[in-house]
Amino acid sequence: MTVFLTLVVIALFGITLWQMSKILKLSQAKTDNSQVANDKDNNLQGKLMLAFVIFLYLLTIYCFVQYDSYFLPESASEHGVDYDRLMLISMVLIMIVQILTQGLLHFFSYKYRGKKENKALFFADNDKLEFIWTIIPVIVLAGLIIYGLFTWTDIMNIDEEDGDPLIVELYAYQFDWRARYSGEDNELGKANVRYIEGINTLGLDVSDTYGKDDKITNELHLPVNRKVIFKMRSQDVLHSAYMPFFRAQMNVVPGMITEFAYTPTVTSEEMRNSEFMVEKVATINKIRREKSKKLVAAGDEALEEYTFEYYLLCNKICGVSHYNMQMKIIVESEEDYKAWLKTQPTFGEQLSAQASN
Ligand SMILES: [Cu+2]
Numbered sequence: 007m008t009v010f011l012t013l014v015v016i017a018l019f020g021i022t023l024w025q026m027s028k029i030l031k032l033s034q035a036k037t038d039n040s041q042v043a044n045d046k047d048n049n050l051q052g053k054l055m056l057a058f059v060i061f062l063y064l065l066t067i068y069c070f071v072q073y074d075s076y077f078l079p080e081s082a083s084e085h086g087v088d089y090d091r092l093m094l095i096s097m098v099l100i101m102i103v104q105i106l107t108q109g110l111l112h113f114f115s116y117k118y119r120g121k122k123e124n125k126a127l128f129f130a131d132n133d134k135l136e137f138i139w140t141i142i143p144v145i146v147l148a149g150l151i152i153y154g155l156f157t158w159t160d161i162m163n164i165d166e167e168d169g170d171p172l173i174v175e176l177y178a179y180q181f182d183w184r185a186r187y188s189g190e191d192n193e194l195g196k197a198n199v200r201y202i203e204g205i206n207t208l209g210l211d212v213s214d215t216y217g218k219d220d221k222i223t224n225e226l227h228l229p230v231n232r233k234v235i236f237k238m239r240s241q242d243v244l245h246s247a248y249m250p251f252f253r254a255q256m257n258v259v260p261g262m263i264t265e266f267a268y269t270p271t272v273t274s275e276e277m278r279n280s281e282f283m284v285e286k287v288a289t290i291n292k293i294r295r296e297k298s299k300k301l302v303a304a305g306d307e308a309l310e311e312y313t314f315e316y317y318l319l320c321n322k323i324c325g326v327s328h329y330n331m332q333m334k335i336i337v338e339s340e341e342d343y344k345a346w347l348k349t350q351p352t353f354g355e356q357l358s359a360q361a362s363n
Pocket residue numbers: 178244245246320321322323324328331
């Protein structure tokens with residue numbers, strides 16, 4: 007019954023509105039209701055066009071100033087320098103073209119807004135003009151694309167024979183990462199998702215002798231200034247290995263091995279002590295201290311001081327805890343790296359420890 011009454015009320019309300027709109031229409035019968043824009047309309051629209059583009063440009067400048075602190079520091083990897091240069095050149099070109107064309111579009115809409123006495127000029131075509139505005143974008147775009155292709159080839163050229171690269175497996179699963187280092191033999195053992203059982207969460211082939219001395223860790227230690235080749239595997243869904251400070255990102259796809267390589271050039275320690283990071287961390291800690299005051303007042307635990315670390319993040323939304331899927335990266339000297347690796351147990355040792363339990 008209530009539903010029926012509600013529907014009746016809504017229907018009556020609708021009819022009332024409809025009747026009122028008819029009255030309104032009658033009272034406006036004498037005003038100009040022509041569908042053709044008059045000078046007053048054109049004036050308003052022209053000014054709005056101009057105001058809109060000015061608003062957009064002011065907003066852009068504001069965002070650059072306000073969100074400047076979210077920019078990354080200079081790249082901490084060798085190829086990252088080329089990557090940043092390509093990005094900068096592309097962005098500067100895009101900005102110049104955008105500011106000019108968009109600005110002119112809106113300015114002309116304002117300047118040549120409709121006026122009753124204006125007559126349109128018949129202008130068929132101009133070969134010279136068309137040639138100019140075709141050839142300039144062609145040359146600029148071709149240059150940008152060719153430069154981009156060369157940079158891409160340089161970055162994606164993963165040559166295992168070149169120098170003495172470190173080969174590390176990155177293993178992704180919901181919702182964490184593992185790193186696997188090849189042992190003394192410098193060869194990663196075979197692995198397959200079918201072998202996953204008990205502590206063998208990476209599915210290493212137990213019968214493969216190459217795998218026995220592999221070391222599985224939950225931190226990624228990398229020696230500085232040595233090329234690292236990452237071989238990536240996923241246990242379950244699509245993940246993405248994202249290391250923004252090294253300008254590196256690669257999808258981690260179940261059922262296949264994807265690769266990426268880079269040479270870290272700045273140790274964790276150096277990055278922590280860099281001017282850029284000291285300033286940034288100070289700002290973060292200031293915010294945290296203020297937040298802590300409120301937390302303590304509310305009876306919650308205060309926030310710890312923040313110190314900078316590199317992280318490997320997941321950059322594909324892979325499930326509920328995706329936001330927390332990360333592994334610490336420590337870039338250090340070759341000696342420190344070797345000393346750390348020595349302290350890690352091999353897969354063989356882990357297996358026999360489990361067997362004796
Ligand atoms: Cu993920």
